Amino acid sequence: MPPQIKRLLLLFGLFIGLFLLARYLLIPESFGKYGHYRGNSLYENMELPIQYAGSESCTECHADVADDKESDIHDNLSCESCHGPSLAHVNASETIGVEKPSGREFCGLCHSRHSARDRNVVFQIDLAEHNADKDCIECHNPHKPWDLKEQDTPEEAF
Numbered sequence: 532m533p534p535q536i537k538r539l540l541l542l543f544g545l546f547i548g549l550f551l552l553a554r555y556l557l558i559p560e561s562f563g564k565y566g567h568y569r570g571n572s573l574y575e576n577m578e579l580p581i582q583y584a585g586s587e588s589c590t591e592c593h594a595d596v597a598d599d600k601e602s603d604i605h606d607n608l609s610c611e612s613c614h615g616p617s618l619a620h621v622n623a624s625e626t627i628g629v630e631k632p633s634g635r636e637f638c639g640l641c642h643s644r645h646s647a648r649d650r651n652v653v654f655q656i657d658l659a660e661h662n663a664d665k666d667c668i669e670c671h672n673p674h675k676p677w678d679l680k681e682q683d684t685p686e687e688a689f
């Protein structure tokens with residue numbers, strides 16, 4: 532074998548060796564255990580404290596509020612999608628409160644006009660134009676949907 536080929540092979544061998552070493556050092560221990568990700572991240576996530584309680588637990592104590600909401604268009608939304616993670620409140624309702632969402636910005640999180648949002652899924656309004664000087668819940672309170680009727684709203688609008 533000509534010496535230059537020998538040197539080339541040696542060089543290739545060295546590169547492959549370096550590559551394997553780098554791979555060994557850089558790839559985390561549990562990578563690929565379950566799929567193309569770090570297996571241990573599953574266990575790390577499982578150890579994070581749970582923050583959400585689920586809507587069923589809310590209705591145990593707030594049956595009246597939940598009943599009212601059943602007639603509202605937001606019935607399919609979980610309580611915590613508006614009130615935020617509330618497990619701490621469920622476990623200690625006397626001492627730990629829950630966010631009572633308010634203000635136009637809050638409703639705008641889902642309803643402000645946005646070109647990337649599908650209008651057929653969530654109806655959108657122009658936050659700056661739509662009854663600008665009033666709070667949304669004066670006319671659309673998720674827990675008092677019947678109040679809408681008092682606004683002389685044309686039936687077909689809803």
Ligand code: HEC
Nearest residue numbers: 584585588589591592610611614617621624628629630631
């Ligand atoms: C063990 C009973 C219990 C459970 C379960 C419970 N709550 Fe409460 N909640 C209370 C009590 C007691 C209060 C304070 C008195 C009140 O306003 O009725 C309260 C108050 C609230 C308030 C009003 C806060 C305010 O500032 O006026 C909200 C909003 C609320 N709860 C939401 C929730 C949500 C959402 C859930 C489910 C994730 C939930 N609660 C589960 C007992 C409970």
Ligand code: HEC
Nearest residue numbers: 589590593596597600605608609610613631632633668673
């Ligand atoms: C679309 C958003 C939304 C959803 C979904 C929602 N809420 Fe509310 N909730 C609100 C808003 C806004 C207020 C404040 C209303 C007000 O100030 O009159 C409120 C107020 C409350 C209050 C306080 C009532 C009071 O008289 O002070 C309770 C309790 C409550 N919600 C419980 C629940 C429970 C239980 C669920 C699920 C069954 C739920 N909410 C789902 C938006 C929501």
Ligand code: HEC
Nearest residue numbers: 604612613637638640641642652653654667668671688689
């Ligand atoms: C987490 C997202 C979310 C939040 C927050 C939210 N909504 Fe909604 N809202 C929806 C969805 C989903 C619907 C049902 C689809 C639709 O018709 O837009 C809906 C429906 C509505 C409708 C009926 C639209 C129609 O013409 O049928 C009104 C009005 C409305 N919401 C007002 C509010 C107000 C006021 C608030 C704040 C208190 C609020 N929403 C907060 C998601 C949300």
Ligand code: HEC
Nearest residue numbers: 635638639642654655656661662665666667669670684688
């Ligand atoms: C003065 C009462 C009033 C206030 C305040 C108000 N709305 Fe409305 N809203 C209405 C009426 C009436 C309609 C139906 C006619 C229309 O589309 O203007 C409506 C329609 C809507 C719709 C349905 C739009 C569609 O395309 O069908 C959404 C979503 C909505 N409002 C959300 C909100 C939000 C979010 C706020 C607060 C930022 C708010 N509204 C404040 C009275 C009000």
